[in-house]
Amino acid sequence: MAKVLYIDYERCIGCRACVIGCEECSGHDHLSRMFVDELNPGETVAASPTPCMHCVTPACAESCPVQAIAIADDGTVLSASLEKCIGCKNCTYACPFGIPRVDDVKKVMYKCDMCYDRTSKGRPPMCASVCPTDTIRFVDEHEIKAEPPKEVQFKWDFGGTVIETRTVIGMPDTDTNRYGFREGDGVQS
Amino acid sequence: MKKIEGFLRKLSFNIRRDKELELNRRGFIASSLSLMGVLFVSSTPLMVLSKNREEEAHDSEVFIVNEKDIAVGQSVSFYYPDENDSAILVRISEKEYRAYNSKCTHLMCPVYWEKDTGKLTCPCHNGFFNVEDGSVLAGPPPRALPSIKLKFKGKKIYAVGITQAQH
Numbered sequence: 001m002a003k004v005l006y007i008d009y010e011r012c013i014g015c016r017a018c019v020i021g022c023e024e025c026s027g028h029d030h031l032s033r034m035f036v037d038e039l040n041p042g043e044t045v046a047a048s049p050t051p052c053m054h055c056v057t058p059a060c061a062e063s064c065p066v067q068a069i070a071i072a073d074d075g076t077v078l079s080a081s082l083e084k085c086i087g088c089k090n091c092t093y094a095c096p097f098g099i100p101r102v103d104d105v106k107k108v109m110y111k112c113d114m115c116y117d118r119t120s121k122g123r124p125p126m127c128a129s130v131c132p133t134d135t136i137r138f139v140d141e142h143e144i145k146a147e148p149p150k151e152v153q154f155k156w157d158f159g160g161t162v163i164e165t166r167t168v169i170g171m172p173d174t175d176t177n178r179y180g181f182r183e184g185d186g187v188q189s
Numbered sequence: 190m191k192k193i194e195g196f197l198r199k200l201s202f203n204i205r206r207d208k209e210l211e212l213n214r215r216g217f218i219a220s221s222l223s224l225m226g227v228l229f230v231s232s233t234p235l236m237v238l239s240k241n242r243e244e245e246a247h248d249s250e251v252f253i254v255n256e257k258d259i260a261v262g263q264s265v266s267f268y269y270p271d272e273n274d275s276a277i278l279v280r281i282s283e284k285e286y287r288a289y290n291s292k293c294t295h296l297m298c299p300v301y302w303e304k305d306t307g308k309l310t311c312p313c314h315n316g317f318f319n320v321e322d323g324s325v326l327a328g329p330p331p332r333a334l335p336s337i338k339l340k341f342k343g344k345k346i347y348a349v350g351i352t353q354a355q356h
Contacts, residue, residue, distance in 0.1 A: 057198060070205070
């Protein structure tokens with residue numbers, strides 16, 4: 001059974017271990033494919049680690065004029081083939097999540113390939129291995145989508161175009177929480 | 190609707206790595222070359238058939254003309270094998286006769302014998318046929334005239350068979 005990334009934003013402490021781990025992963029050329037955005041700097045440490053969402057119908061691959069971005073057997077959307085990529089940046093404009101980046105020196109696109117060297121052999125990707133708070137987890141796709149431990153989202157509506165992703169995001173509990181702190185027993189001002 | 194969209198996606202985006210080789214440039218060239226090969230092989234029975242074209246034998250012997258009624262260098266028109274197939278008989282020397290279906294192989298205009306030039310001539314588009322074997326000398330006709338077999342019985346000339354021209 002295919003395994004996917006499950007990201008629970010509520011657990012993230014913004015340590016950026018995933019970014020360092022991604023840089024160190026072999027084949028990643030010291031360019032991180034994981035991006036950690038701070039949601040409200042100064043107010044809170046809440047952050048959102050964002051790897052590739054690995055869409056079922058990836059806009060980056062479909063927009064690529066030279067078919068450099070391929071989908072592997074298990075559904076992982078791979079980074080552009082170095083031989084094929086022409087650095088046209090179509091994928092960076094097509095991706096609704098803003099994941100693909102282009103190395104302006106080499107003129108080659110790079111994006112998260114879920115550490116395909118590792119995941120194709122059953123090992124978890126580097127970001128999931130190094131995450132100290134289990135924010136990023138490498139779990140069974142069917143299990144996390146059918147019986148999630150909390151509210152999750154893996155279908156995204158972009159103005160009528162629904163995109164289903166393999167990466168599953170755990171939704172923050174916004175009813176009783178604010179920016180990851182419990183109302184009342186968080187940091188008191 | 191979803192199925193149609195999925196089918197069109199599959200058709201237009203070659204992004205699955207396990208199916209990458211099915212229709213890339215090399216796959217396209219390989220498939221078109223093999224299609225050409227299949228068409229070539231499947232046409233060989235037709236080639237054999239066209240080589241084996243037999244002379245159409247007709248039981249009917251059609252009387253054309255008496256030998257004394259046609260002078261050397263003259264022609265007589267007749268119908269063979271039935272009334273819709275006009276034909277022409279030419280006496281090119283004392284003992285030599287030639288008979289052909291007189292429909293031009295271009296657009297079926299009637300061919301006539303021109304004595305001065307010694308050619309069978311189609312006036313519609315200036316087609317010329319060799320009187321010796323019916324082959325095309327000039328003009329638009331694509332193939333030779335069908336020739337008609339003759340038989341001589343007691344100074345009378347009969348038509349006994351027709352041979353479709355080879356290309």
